[in-house]
Amino acid sequence: MEKQLAFTGILSNKPEENPDFYNWNRIKVRYCDGASFAGEGQDEANQMYFRGQRIWSVAMEELMENGMRTADQALLSGCSAGGLASILHCDEFAALFSGQTKVKCLSDAGLFLDAMDVSGGHTLRNFFNGVVTYLGVEKNLPPSCTDHLDSTSVQASLAPKSADPNHMWGECTMNHVRCSSSQIQFFQKFRLQMLNSVKGFAQSTPNGLFINSCFAHCQSERQDTWFADDSPVMQNKPVAIAVGEWYFDRATTKLIDCAYPCDNTCHNLIFR
Secondary structure (H helix, E strand, C coil): CCCCCCCCHHHCCCCCCCCCCCCCCCCCCCCCCCCCCCCCEEEHHHCEEECHHHHHHHHHHHHHHCCHHHCCEEEEEEECHHHHHHHHHHHHHHCCCCCCCEEEEEEECCCCCCCCCCCCCCHHHHHHHHHHHHCCCHHHCCHHHHCCCCCCCHHHHHCCHHHCCCCCCHHHHHCHHHCCHHHHHHHHHHHHHHHHHCHHHHCCCCCCEEECCCCCCCCCCCHHHHCCCCCCEECCEEHHHHHHHHHCCCCCCEEECCCCCCCCCCCCCCCC
């Protein structure tokens, strides 16, 4: 694990890089427990102990004691597994503050759908079942999520190696331009499933959306995708401006991109 991390994107302290949040107190809590700070289990036979929830609670306690409790505004954000942590801990985070503090939560690439993978199986369902069971997560899941149980990245979820034994998807997952038309169509179906899954969330006025059609994972902490001269945009707004408008209630922010490949502002990830 790196001992130092550059604060870029939403964590930058430069107004030209982070116009709405540059002068905030910014804290990065390093992700370490394998379960989005929700683990509370143990495997004594192998001397493995998962204490993500305790780490989260102690970290928040220390931050509150060091002045966070007097904040007028607070934003809990995260990317990927950290974005999932923002979802899981949002209500808990908001409850730390008095009713006078403006509190919101931002999840960047933190929605892991129970989607069918390229083999017709459910890789993520099996993966998260193992996480919840082995790491003891169930007791810490918020009821606001578990009450609706019945109703990412391409490489890890839709086309993992375990679901692609004949290596038909290897080139496509590394570089989107190498995807066949049928593979692109598979992604388009996933896009529609994701958009359908957030319909209820989108109906709530305070909630915001920025869903572009880029082959990217995590755009809030990368400077080139957060706020730069050539950042991805929707309705001429980069992610930073859209998030600022949503957080400060300057505008209703529910931006959903047209289907790939119509957006020519994307910074698509290419793996080598």
